[in-house]
């Protein structure tokens with residue numbers, strides 16, 4: 001019965017947030033309150049909330065918000081990356097943290113390939129030319145780079161990185177990868193990937209560099225001036241990881257000076273970028289607003305997983321995808 005369902009705080013419902021079809025999954029088990037409505041009277045709503053559903057950083061699980069939620073049992077994250085959550089702090093309050101591994105991998109890898117292809121083949125420029133009434137003949141100036149048979153360097157060969165490699169194989173790409181740990185030989189052979197112990201070797205040899213690492217203290221600023229200077233001037237950098245993995249000032253310089261050909265980014269720091277950010281004014285950058293997982297099937301799977309995690313936490317049962325500190 002409606003009145004007996006526990007309360008969940010979520011970002012926003014409707015046009016700017018979860019579509020209704022998706023919130024229905026949450027409503028099966030929870031009464032939901034949007035962050036916007038919660039903010040109208042936190043003292044009234046705060047004590048009843050047992051679950052908080054966060055979608056990347058919205059709403060931000062900061063101490064000032066958590067202190068208003070004395071009954072909170074779980075922060076259920078929609079997505080695999082939990083770099084935006086202070087897990088040791090949240091768990092120190094007796095609140096569980098969960099994420100949604102696995103279900104995001106295909107959609108995120110598809111997005112990586114979509115960005116790679118769109119940048120390589122200048123799809124956005126093509127769309128602009130096709131819809132420009134002044135275009136009267138074939139825009140020969142739209143001259144992309146070849147994808148088939150090129151070299152794809154994947155940095156971060158977890159679930160998502162490996163799915164990128166599978167897709168790259170379909171394009172007859174030569175695949176290099178750099179990862180903390182080498183994958184099993186069978187995994188490498190299945191996609192024809194070669195391990196580069198030294199990331200510099202991958203950067204020097206790749207036509208496309210795909211960032212698929214998690215954001216940690218080791219990967220923060222991983223691609224900076226020195227790394228960009230090692231890349232080919234014809235190379236394209238694709239980021240489906242987190243904005244902070246790239247030193248954005250260095251990237252702007254590299255794109256302006258022609259150190260690299262182009263960048264295609266689904267993630268930036270911050271998100272969204274301020275309207276006057278230099279990256280937004282460069283013609284050799286393609287930016288999408290962190291939409292790697294935004295398909296209905298993947299979103300539904302993620303939300304179902306968030307709900308399963310949250311329901312377990314509220315019932316005091318083991319949380320299927322619990323994230324522990326460290």
Ligand SMILES: O=C(O)[C@H](O)CO
Pocket residue numbers: 055056078079080081082104292293
């Ligand atoms: O972490 C993830 O899975 C995606 O980036 C969504 O936030």
